[in-house]
Amino acid sequence: xxxxxxxxxxxxxxxxxxxxxxxxxxxxxxxxxxxxxxxxxxxxxxxxxxxxxxxxxxxxxxxxxxxxxxxxxxxxxxxxxxxxxxxxxxxxxxxxxxxxxxxxxxxxxxxxxxxxxxxxxxxxxxxxxxxxxxxxxxxxxxxxxxxxxxxxxxxxxxxxxxxxxxxxxxxxxxxxxxxxxxxxxxxxxxxxxxxxxxxxxxxxxxxxxxxxxxxxxxxxxxxxxxxxxxxxxxxxxxxxxxxxxxxxxxxxxxxxxxxxxxxxxxxxxxxxxxxxxxxxxxxxxxxxxxxxxxxxxxxxxxxxxxxxxxxxxxxxxxxxxxxxxxxxxxxxxxxxxxxxxxxxxxxxxxxxxxxxxxxxxxxxxxxxxxxxxxxxxxxxxxxxxxxxxxxxxxxxxxxxxxxxxxxxxxxxxxxxxxxxxxxxxxxxxxxxxxxxxxxxxxxxxxxxxxxxxxxxxxxxxxxxxxxxxxxxxxxxxxxxxxxxxxxxxxxxxxxxxxxxxxxxxxxxxxxxxxxxxxxxxxxxxxxxxxxxxxxxxxxxxxxxxxxxxxxxxxxxxxxxxxxxxxxxxxxxxxxxxx
Numbered sequence: 001x002x003x004x005x006x007x008x009x010x011x012x013x014x015x016x017x018x019x020x021x022x023x024x025x026x027x028x029x030x031x032x033x034x035x036x037x038x039x040x041x042x043x044x045x046x047x048x049x050x051x052x053x054x055x056x057x058x059x060x061x062x063x064x065x066x067x068x069x070x071x072x073x074x075x076x077x078x079x080x081x082x083x084x085x086x087x088x089x090x091x092x093x094x095x096x097x098x099x100x101x102x103x104x105x106x107x108x109x110x111x112x113x114x115x116x117x118x119x120x121x122x123x124x125x126x127x128x129x130x131x132x133x134x135x136x137x138x139x140x141x142x143x144x145x146x147x148x149x150x151x152x153x154x155x156x157x158x159x160x161x162x163x164x165x166x167x168x169x170x171x172x173x174x175x176x177x178x179x180x181x182x183x184x185x186x187x188x189x190x191x192x193x194x195x196x197x198x199x200x201x202x203x204x205x206x207x208x209x210x211x212x213x214x215x216x217x218x219x220x221x222x223x224x225x226x227x228x229x230x231x232x233x234x235x236x237x238x239x240x241x242x243x244x245x246x247x248x249x250x251x252x253x254x255x256x257x258x259x260x261x262x263x264x265x266x267x268x269x270x271x272x273x274x275x276x277x278x279x280x281x282x283x284x285x286x287x288x289x290x291x292x293x294x295x296x297x298x299x300x301x302x303x304x305x306x307x308x309x310x311x312x313x314x315x316x317x318x319x320x321x322x323x324x325x326x327x328x329x330x331x332x333x334x335x336x337x338x339x340x341x342x343x344x345x346x347x348x349x350x351x352x353x354x355x356x357x358x359x360x361x362x363x364x365x366x367x368x369x370x371x372x373x374x375x376x377x378x379x380x381x382x383x384x385x386x387x388x389x390x391x392x393x394x395x396x397x398x399x400x401x402x403x404x405x406x407x408x409x410x411x412x413x414x415x416x417x418x419x420x421x422x423x424x425x426x427x428x429x430x431x432x433x434x435x436x437x438x439x440x441x442x443x444x445x446x447x448x449x450x451x452x453x454x455x456x457x458x459x460x461x462x463x464x465x466x467x468x469x470x471x472x473x474x475x476x477x478x479x480x481x482x483x484x485x486x487x488x489x490x491x492x493x494x495x496x497x498x499x500x501x502x503x504x505x506x507x508x509x510x511x512x513x514x515x516x517x518x519x520x521x522x523x524x525x526x527x528x529x530x531x532x533x534x535x536x537x538x539x540x541x542x543x544x545x546x547x548x549x550x551x552x553x554x555x556x557x558x559x560x561x562x563x564x565x566x567x568x569x570x571x572x573x574x575x576x577x578x
Contacts, residue, residue: 004270008255011517015248017510018285021503022241025292029234032496036231036303039489040224042482043310047220062468065461066196072341072457073189073196079348080185086355090174093362093435097167100428104160106421107376110414111149114383117410118146121390124403137389138404142411145386149379149418156372163365163432170358177351185348188341195333220313223306227493230299233292239542240288241507244281247537248514251277254533261532269529275520276530276554280537282514283549289507291545296504300497307490314487338462345455363436369429376422383415526554 125138254260254273265273390408394401526534538550 004255004257007274007517008252011248011252011255014510014514014517015245015252017513018241018245018248018507021506022238022245024503025234025241025500026238028496028500029231029238032234032303032493033231035489035493035496036224036227036306039310039486039493042486042489043220046482046486047313061464062199065464066199068457068461069192069196069338072461073192075453076185076189076192080189083185087174087178089435089438090171093432094167094171096428096432096435097164100160100425100432101164103421103424103428104157107153107418107425108157110418110421111146111153113414114142114146114149114411117407117414118143121404121407124407128397128400128403137386137393138407141386141389142407145379145382148382152372152375152379156369156376159365159369159372163362163369166358166362166365167432170355170362173351173354173358177355181344181348181351184344188337188344191337192341195337198333220306220309223302223309227299227302227306230295230302233295233299236543237288237292240284240546243537243540243542243546244284244288246540247277247281247284250533250537251281261536263529265529269527271518271520272523272527273530273533275518276523276526276534278514278517279522280534280550280553282511283553284546285507285511285514287545287549289504289511292507293501293504296497296500300494300500303490303494303497307487307494310490311487338458338465341458342455342462345458349455359436363433366429366433366436370426370433376418376425380415380419380422383411383418387412387415522553 121138121142250260251273254265254270254277257264257270387408390404390411394405394408397404523530534550534554538547541547541550
């Protein structure tokens, strides 16, 4: 009996030894299953998120926005050409107005000389005047003409100075505009074209890549199923080890002399039980260890493959739609360009309005100036008349009018100079009026308000793209936040399986110790007193492999496997994953 108690203690120790790898396996596979479950849910969420993007990129709103932005780019180029023409016209206006300065200065000089001639005429006429002589042309008419000419040319010059100031201001305004926006619209058009081409490529790539994404996604689903199936080895091994522990505990009770099925077995049956149960449990343990060693490798491979597939689809999504470690998506780049474009277009519109206002002011001033030209022309006419009257009067005076003849000649010469200067000034001012009119006409022409319309188109396109851009941003943010977590979880799950094969060696070592409990051969036939114990153990089995070993050792006299036993062989996904 002492020997049996010692053996009972040894068997109990072996049962406890079997419990250790069972607990390790249970803890390890529960942890792996939890990581797989969390990673799979996050991965499924991300794949659904990115699988929907190709359809969104092909949507009508994106197509409409792209069309509008191409129109923006085209019109921006046309406006650049218009701005170039306006600049040339403005430069010509500056030249023309500046060129009028010479004739106008000549007019001022001529008027000044007329004033001097007027004084000389009065002084000379006073020296030769007689009671019956009419010298009004020299004493009054030339003076009146001088005063009138001085007033008219003075007003003319003032308006001209105003025109010069306004033209210079317009030129300065345009110079500042050109410095700030000389190439703005051209660059905007080029950037939009390049980004729209990139968006088209991205849309095409998204459509072409969606098939591959779908394939990898379906493969991932298969991988998850395979991983779940492979992880069943943990649960099945745990159950089989529990059954081995139950068998060893039963053997320990027998060896300790405890009643079994209500009766204490005699020494002969006890020895028979030791041989039978030690053989049964060591074979069960060897088979469990062998199955575990084979299937744990498959589980590790399935998890590693899943981690690789997850990394592949994460990388593909990041490369396609932009994100951390990749270039910004064409859509996000376009949104940024549109925000910048809207600001640029508003600035252009403001500057263009200022330029148009200045052009209108120039035209108005030129119109006023041309009105003064009529007065200058009247002066020319009066000077001709006074000059003619002076010549006639001098002829009537004969030798007495010799000195006045010189004055009349000077007046005729000044009249000729006035005509030449006035015509030159009018020629320049007529051209200036035409150029200023061209500015005003352009302001109300077919391109009027184009910049404002461009801004409206750009804003509308940006509104259309905002929703999709937000979806891309959410997808990219989720990818950046959850992608590394998914990879980490799946890799951690794979590492959690790594090294579990050593437990198979531990189980083999325990099996050798169990085999050493008895050197007696397997009893044949089995004692009737032991049969209920063996049948009770057989009823605890949940795996077909366990029943096959039992049947091979003790025959298939046991009742057929019940339906509920077969059901236990099915994969309990909820039990594993949650």
